[in-house]
Amino acid sequence: MAGEEILLETQGITLTEDVRINGVDIEATLAANGDLAWRSANAFAGERRLSLDKEVLGIELRGTILTVRSFVEEIKEASCLGTRKREVKRVRKDYVFELETEEKGMVWGERLSACIGSLGRPKRLYIIVNPFGGKQCGRKIFANEVKPLLDAANLLYTLQETDYQLHAQEIVGSLDIKKFDGIICVSGDGVLVEVVNGLLQREDWNKAIKVPLGIIPAGSGNGMAKSLLDSSGEPCSISNAVFSIIKGKKRALDVASVIQGETKFFSVLMLTWGLIADVDIESEKYRWMGSARFEFYSLLRIMNLRKYTGDVQFVPAPGYESIGVPLTQTEESNKHDDPILSPGGKVGNDKTLQSKRYQGPSVSLEESHWRSIEGPFVYVWLNNVPWCSEDVMQAPEAKFSDGYLDAVIIRDCPKSVLLSLFFKMGDGTYVSSPYVTYIKVKAFRLAPGQRVGNPRKGGIIDVDGEVIARGDDKQKRKQYLMSYGPPIHITIDQGLATIFCPR
Numbered sequence: 001m002a003g004e005e006i007l008l009e010t011q012g013i014t015l016t017e018d019v020r021i022n023g024v025d026i027e028a029t030l031a032a033n034g035d036l037a038w039r040s041a042n043a044f045a046g047e048r049r050l051s052l053d054k055e056v057l058g059i060e061l062r063g064t065i066l067t068v069r070s071f072v073e074e075i076k077e078a079s080c081l082g083t084r085k086r087e088v089k090r091v092r093k094d095y096v097f098e099l100e101t102e103e104k105g106m107v108w109g110e111r112l113s114a115c116i117g118s119l120g121r122p123k124r125l126y127i128i129v130n131p132f133g134g135k136q137c138g139r140k141i142f143a144n145e146v147k148p149l150l151d152a153a154n155l156l157y158t159l160q161e162t163d164y165q166l167h168a169q170e171i172v173g174s175l176d177i178k179k180f181d182g183i184i185c186v187s188g189d190g191v192l193v194e195v196v197n198g199l200l201q202r203e204d205w206n207k208a209i210k211v212p213l214g215i216i217p218a219g220s221g222n223g224m225a226k227s228l229l230d231s232s233g234e235p236c237s238i239s240n241a242v243f244s245i246i247k248g249k250k251r252a253l254d255v256a257s258v259i260q261g262e263t264k265f266f267s268v269l270m271l272t273w274g275l276i277a278d279v280d281i282e283s284e285k286y287r288w289m290g291s292a293r294f295e296f297y298s299l300l301r302i303m304n305l306r307k308y309t310g311d312v313q314f315v316p317a318p319g320y321e322s323i324g325v326p327l328t329q330t331e332e333s334n335k336h337d338d339p340i341l342s343p344g345g346k347v348g349n350d351k352t353l354q355s356k357r358y359q360g361p362s363v364s365l366e367e368s369h370w371r372s373i374e375g376p377f378v379y380v381w382l383n384n385v386p387w388c389s390e391d392v393m394q395a396p397e398a399k400f401s402d403g404y405l406d407a408v409i410i411r412d413c414p415k416s417v418l419l420s421l422f423f424k425m426g427d428g429t430y431v432s433s434p435y436v437t438y439i440k441v442k443a444f445r446l447a448p449g450q451r452v453g454n455p456r457k458g459g460i461i462d463v464d465g466e467v468i469a470r471g472d473d474k475q476k477r478k479q480y481l482m483s484y485g486p487p488i489h490i491t492i493d494q495g496l497a498t499i500f501c502p503r
């Protein structure tokens with residue numbers, strides 16, 4: 001029978017063949033969905049199964065030889081200080097199936113290719129590598145850990161390195177997006193945020209922002225990669241991130257618009273003001289300490305704790321309506337004068353900006369009941385995802401596409417308690433402290449004030465690791481995107497972007 005006839009006749013049924021696997025004669029089956037099974041040569045090991053969707057990168061057929069390239073979980077046990085540690089890690093394994101005839105090889109090869117094709121995996125990717133992010137290993141990470149997996153999956157890609165800050169934003173601003181099934185950043189979170197901003201500045205932003213994004217952790221802040229992998233119960237590793245992109249599963253991702261007057265910045269991770277921003281940005285001068293700079297500077301800042309005056313207003317998500325106090329009649333009516341955001345108006349329809357770029361979500365906040373919290377504040381932290389780095393879970397309830405941001409606010413807190421809360425950030429349990437206010441919000445308005453006891457100095461507003469405004473001496477020396485003082489409005493566009501995820 002000719003190969004095509006066999007293909008037609010065998011569609012939908014499990015095929016059973018005598019094959020040689022890695023040199024041993026064995027009976028193997030190939031299910032209609034592409035899953036493989038065979039009895040191991042080792043009688044005690046029992047049956048071996050290979051899930052096409054969850055374990056196979058790609059295949060290669062040469063005559064009667066079919067190579068299945070897999071990426072399978074292996075359990076490694078190690079003994080450490082008398083305790084046994086169990087670690088699950090994926091390893092590359094090739095299974096070489098030798099079929100009796102070329103026709104049979106073709107039937108198996110075609111079925112596996114068709115099944116892989118039906119999984120919706122990406123075929124061509126645009127990959128942006130930041131050679132400067134994190135420990136400056138982006139290039140090495142791509143060559144040693146990313147490329148081998150992409151090649152094993154027969155994935156085509158175009159590679160582009162960033163040469164300077166905001167280069168990624170510029171690149172995606174003019175990229176021919178039709179050619180690619182995804183844009184992948186081998187970087188920290190900063191480059192991913194540049195990509196989101198670059199896509200939303202295009203005239204065809206509504207199509208561009210639907211291109212699936214991917215992140216392979218190669219920075220010092222890898223909060224998005226950690227959040228995506230952890231939410232599927234996978235350890236945050238480069239190879240797990242690459243495999244999740246190859247498998248092609250996607251999820252929607254909320255995008256927050258940070259707006260002051262006519263200036264806009266789009267965020268997918270977090271906005272922070274007060275202690276956290278001070279530690280993140282001011283600890284730069286201790287970069288030589290490595291990641292210990294955060295612990296060291298946090299301790300320093302808590303000992304010399306700053307508080308900032310100001311106020312925040314927000315539209316709470318259902319279930320959080322009792323937090324804060326309702327706005328007074330006067331405050332409500334003042335908001336109606338706000339050209340960008342008012343409870344009685346629409347966000348993002350400002351006529352002054354005639355640009356075709358994305359203008360922020362067109363959500364009606366007409367019926368919303370705004371509430372407020374008065375300062376002074378130790379910090380205000382708005383979050384889109386649970387993790388801001390690989391070891392800080394600052395917003396355990398945050399969801400990728402629930403249409404809300406998780407606001408974590410500390411106003412007053414004894415220094416000793418604050419210190420203990422910092423040590424509990426690894427598992428998010430700190431949010432249950434009575435000193436922490438945790439609210440899911442639909443919209444947020446931040447009016448940042450000056451330091452208590454030092455009214456000449458303001459704080460830092462940090463969005464996704466980028467300083468967008470600061471109220472200290474440095475403000476005079478550098479131009480920031482926004483000014484410190486006037487209110488900053490934050491609204492959320494539910495599920496505007498799409499991102500590759502493990503499952």
Ligand SMILES: Nc1ncnc2c1ncn2[C@@H]1O[C@H](COP(=O)(O)OP(=O)(O)OP(=O)(O)O)[C@@H](O)[C@H]1O
Nearest residue numbers: 133134162163164165166187188190191219220221
């Ligand atoms: N070739 C380059 N030289 C200098 N800066 C660059 C280059 N390419 C990209 N950048 C900038 O590096 C910054 C950090 O990038 P990235 O997101 O990879 O890492 P990060 O984890 O956010 O930060 P970092 O690791 O630097 O603390 C971004 O602002 C980006 O614009």
